[in-house]
Amino acid sequence: MVTTGAVRGISSYLLRVETNISSGLPGFNMVGFMSGEVREAGERVRVALKNAGIRLPAARITVNLAPADIPKRGIVIDLPVAVGELICMEMLRQEDFEDVLVAGELGLNGEIRPVRGVLPMVQTAKEQGIRLCIVPKENLEEGAVVEGIKVVGMRSLNELIMYMTTSPRKRDQAVPPGKVDLKALFEDAAAGPADPDFSEVRGQAVAKKAMEIAAAGFHNLLMTGPPGTGKSMLAKCLPGIMPPMTLEESMEISAVYSVAGLLGQGEPLVLRRPFLAPHHSITRTALVGGGIIPMPGQISLAHRGVLFLDELPEFGREQLDLLRQPLEDHEVTIVRQSGSYRYPSRFILLGACNPCPCGHYPDRNRCRCKPWEIKRYLGRISGPLLDRMDLSITVPRARIEDLQSAGGKEEGSASVRARVMEACERQQYRFRGTGLRFNADMGAADLEKFCPLGEKEKGCLKDLFESEAMSVRAYHRIIRVARTIADLEGTERIREDHIYLAYTYRQGDLLRFGR
Amino acid sequence: MKNTNHKYLCWLAGIRGIGRAKKYALLRAAGETSLFNIFFSVGAAAFGQDPGLAARLLYTAPEKELRFLWGEAGANAQGSREGWQALLQARRQDPDRVVEELAHAGISFIGAPEEGFPQKLKEIPDPPFGIYYKGSMPSGEEPAAAVIGARLASGYGREQARRFGRRIGARGIAVISGMARGIDGIAQKAALDAGGKSYAVLGCGVDICYPEENRELYERLQQQGGVLSEYPPGMQPIARLFPPRNRIISGLADLVLVIEARKRSGTLITVDMALEQGREVYALPGRVSDALSDGCNRLIRQGAGPATCPEDILEYFFGTGSGENEARERNVEKAAAKAPGQGRGSVADQPETVMDQTDICRQMIDKQNAGQQGDGTPECAASGPLDQRILRLLSTEDEKHIERILEEIKEISLSAPPAESADTEDPVSLPGLVSCLMRLKIDGKVEESSAGYYRKI
Known part of the structure; x- marks a missing residue:
């Protein structure tokens, strides 16, 4: 009986692989509510064992995957089955495999290949009291990240046999367990190639401030402007001004990447905030997640990071609509017969779009778009999605003076990030004990509680509300954003000028009501 | 009859x-x-x-x-x-x-052979058989000017259409146009606001209001002028009906004024018809870099009269010396500014919005000044309280993006001589600028004409 792990979504559960050799017509039989691709393990194991120089007895071999009531799909159990058989043939000892987790795929030549989801597997194994994990060599670093449990990596069946037949005392010498220096990892990442820096973007003070607010309060942001004004470049700067990832966040996102099979060699953890910019021809499944064996979509791969949708109106209406629920719940649940798969998806949504189909509005010299054409183009971004964009700005065309000027001092990402981190700390303090993390999470009731307003401020909001025929949603949005602006300034009280600044950033309303 | x-x-x-x-x-x-x-x-x-x-x-x-x-x-x-x-x-x-x-349906009809049909219209190369109208018909005795232009107009065009429409209408000259989106509608509305008469010739039956967004104008025209068409009621506005109606617009007028037109546009078709009919054509010159002034500038080159101010048009009708009584004009315009549908009441009290912006600016430019008044260029806004400085940086015709405003205010703050800047406020920050701009917006002194772009009102 060998323990192995399987992942569903980013959570893992343990499986028992039971092997039995009995007399009877020679044959190989696998049971345990599994689908076709899982059964293939049997054939691979047989050939791998043969090529490793081990002959299977001519007997009836039965393998059972327990528990029998969980449907097993899309999991790779080659190595555990092989080990089970070896135990039955008494080449390995059962006692050696108590409290041990085994995972890996077998190549026909006996080599052990990496599998997906090792990180969550090892995490679950630790929780369940396993003391040793045997994983493919290429997954070693990933597993070693989990502290408090011993993880060794194997390259081939023979190595495994050799390891397990060596006396326990000498094993560590033969194959040292994986060790990962987390601190050094994070430090290296910080020192590595940086994201584009704010100081590389000329001018655009209004847009940069908006990005700062987005990073601090985890607000979603929509940028509208003619092509070539630097929207993409600005977008890429965003991860650079967000606070560095904590270990906890890194583990979360690494679990997702592990399940997606994206943790490469030498990168056991995701150390930088993800920045994903899918093309607008992306399919629903690729965006949100899914497939026969549901894999995480872009929104989950962007967890704790930034999802940048350039040319927002070009994404299908359906696609954009699918984003609504994950934006609200911060996770996506995909239901299948075999169970529910949940992937986290808490990200900052950055959208960019042109102001009209030709892109040059309101420059009347270049734009010949009729009002109904503009309305139709912008109308492709659904209202409910716009509602969830707390910030919305226009990015104007650069002047020739900006491009040719000697270049004054532009603020760099580092100092902006410092302000953002302070604002994040304020939010952490504010929301301690509640389930909220950032200002963007606040709902109407939370706003009342956490954002008290003085008489003057209430008056100024009233003026704005009436003069612009604002919706209630817009009203709340302004308060939420004003809260972040105040946090960035380091003040607890929300002042009039914070409200005015927040008000400037709701140009999405104008977009929707067509100009 | x-x-x-x-x-x-x-x-x-x-x-x-x-x-x-x-x-x-x-x-x-x-x-x-x-x-x-x-x-x-x-x-x-x-x-x-x-x-x-x-x-x-x-x-x-x-x-x-x-x-x-x-x-x-x-x-x-x-x-x-x-x-x-x-x-x-x-x-x-x-x-x-x-x-x-x-x-x-409230529709009247007058056939061309009948008495009372405007003589001018009878004499054009292919006169209509008759005109359906709601309201009244231009008599043909009163002076009439056609004011036409592009549908997708610039801020400049809109401002000038308003200005010309207002002054011409106030002087008793009927303004004739097509009630279309853009220049047409604006000029006609301005004429009505100034207490003048205006007639619209539609490319569909008079019972149909096209475009729908000019519905208020459509109703007002029936009181203070008329809505005309050669097409029977019920005729839908389809493309091929529009060019022929243009000949009626110019046919009913003594003079055609083109505010803005691209080098190939429907407006220029009307001009061709006007020339065929022997009508005088005036055009508003514009910046040579603006596509919307291409048509106008070309017309002027081909011999159309340049119209730089309403007086040029008035001169055509009433002779020189019709540079009129300024005080009387101001009263008419004050009344117009307080008319319904004009916008915020407080605006009317400001002399700047009652008299033409362009006129004031011209006067001011003539005065040698050290940046006392503004016409939208950064040099003018070096000192004073922030909201004054912002207002000087903005113009009524071109909209400016908030980034520009910030940059320009910063630039001139940096370049202002030290003695002056001691009086001004501290270096402008984004929140400070925005607060000021928003307050100006609530007070109705600036408007956000498109997302992020601001214009003085």
Whole structure:
């Protein structure tokens, strides 16, 4: 009986692989509510064992995957089955495999290949009291990240046999367990190639401030402007001004990447905030997640990071609509017969779009778009999605003076990030004990509680509300954003000028009501 | 004018399927024929006094005679059979009913041969058969100017359309246009606001308001002027109906003023027709880099009169020296500014919004100044309280993005001489600028014309 792990979504559960050799017509039989691709393990194991120089007895071999009531799909159990058989043939000892987790795929030549989801597997194994994990060599670093449990990596069946037949005392010498220096990892990442820096973007003070607010309060942001004004470049700067990832966040996102099979060699953890910019021809499944064996979509791969949708109106209406629920719940649940798969998806949504189909509005010299054409183009971004964009700005065309000027001092990402981190700390303090993390999470009731307003401020909001025929949603949005602006300034009280600044950033309303 | 035979003209005008020229020819054929004698016991000369009689003949004559008249009216093989059928069908209508339905809808009709039809319009190369109208018809005696321009106009064009429309209307010159989106609608509305008269010629039946967004204008025009069309009620606004209506716009006017036009545009078609009709054409010059001024600048080069201020137009009508009584004008405009539909009340109290921005600026530029007043260039906004500085950086014609405003204010703060900047506020920060801008917006002094772009009002 060998323990192995399987992942569903980013959570893992343990499986028992039971092997039995009995007399009877020679044959190989696998049971345990599994689908076709899982059964293939049997054939691979047989050939791998043969090529490793081990002959299977001519007997009836039965393998059972327990528990029998969980449907097993899309999991790779080659190595555990092989080990089970070896135990039955008494080449390995059962006692050696108590409290041990085994995972890996077998190549026909006996080599052990990496599998997906090792990180969550090892995490679950630790929780369940396993003391040793045997994983493919290429997954070693990933597993070693989990502290408090011993993880060794194997390259081939023979190595495994050799390891397990060596006396326990000498094993560590033969194959040292994986060790990962987390601190050094994070430090290296910080020192590595940086994201584009704010100081590389000329001018655009209004847009940069908006990005700062987005990073601090985890607000979603929509940028509208003619092509070539630097929207993409600005977008890429965003991860650079967000606070560095904590270990906890890194583990979360690494679990997702592990399940997606994206943790490469030498990168056991995701150390930088993800920045994903899918093309607008992306399919629903690729965006949100899914497939026969549901894999995480872009929104989950962007967890704790930034999802940048350039040319927002070009994404299908359906696609954009699918984003609504994950934006609200911060996770996506995909239901299948075999169970529910949940992937986290808490990200900052950055959208960019042109102001009209030709892109040059309101420059009347270049734009010949009729009002109904503009309305139709912008109308492709659904209202409910716009509602969830707390910030919305226009990015104007650069002047020739900006491009040719000697270049004054532009603020760099580092100092902006410092302000953002302070604002994040304020939010952490504010929301301690509640389930909220950032200002963007606040709902109407939370706003009342956490954002008290003085008489003057209430008056100024009233003026704005009436003069612009604002919706209630817009009203709340302004308060939420004003809260972040105040946090960035380091003040607890929300002042009039914070409200005015927040008000400037709701140009999405104008977009929707067509100009 | 409205005698008992008028209804027959209404009936004839309303027949669809027979062209204008054919209808004229039919009337003429009927009027000249000896059948007149037989049916009405009056001479053919009576046709001259009562064109309705000829139409009545067409209605009552037996088919054989009618067929003869149809042939007399000119053989036109194409469509002739459909036209003939249409005529026969139409004879089953009751002209009284036709007139009744028109009256019920508040629509009047005047046929070209009738008395009271503007002479100017009768004399154009292809006059309409008649005009349907709601409200009133221009008499032809009063001076009238057509003000036309692009539908997708710039801030400059809109401002000038307003300015010209207002001054021309206030002086009793009827403003004629197409009630279209953009320049047309703005000029007409400005004329009405100034207490003047305005007439719109539509490319559809007068019972249809196209475009829908000018509905308020459509209603007001019926009180202070008229909504006209040569097309019968119910005719939908389709593309091919618009070019012909332009000849009526210029036909009813003494002068055509083009505010903004691209180098190839519908507006220029109207100008061609105006020239054919012998009307005077004026155009507003503009920046050579603006596509919307291309058409106008070219017209001027080809000989159209440049119009830089409403006085140029007034001069055409009233002679030189019509640079009028400024005080009287101001009163008219104050009244106009307080008229409903003008916007925030507080705006009217500011002299800047009552007198023309461009006029003030011209005066100010003439004065040698050290940046006392602004016309939108950064040099002017070096000192003073922040909201004043912002207002000086903005113009009423071009919108400026908030990034620009911030940059320009910063630039001039940096370049201002130290002595002056001691009086001003601290270096402008984004929140400070935004607060000020928003307050100006709430007070109605600036507007956000498109997302992120601001304009002085």
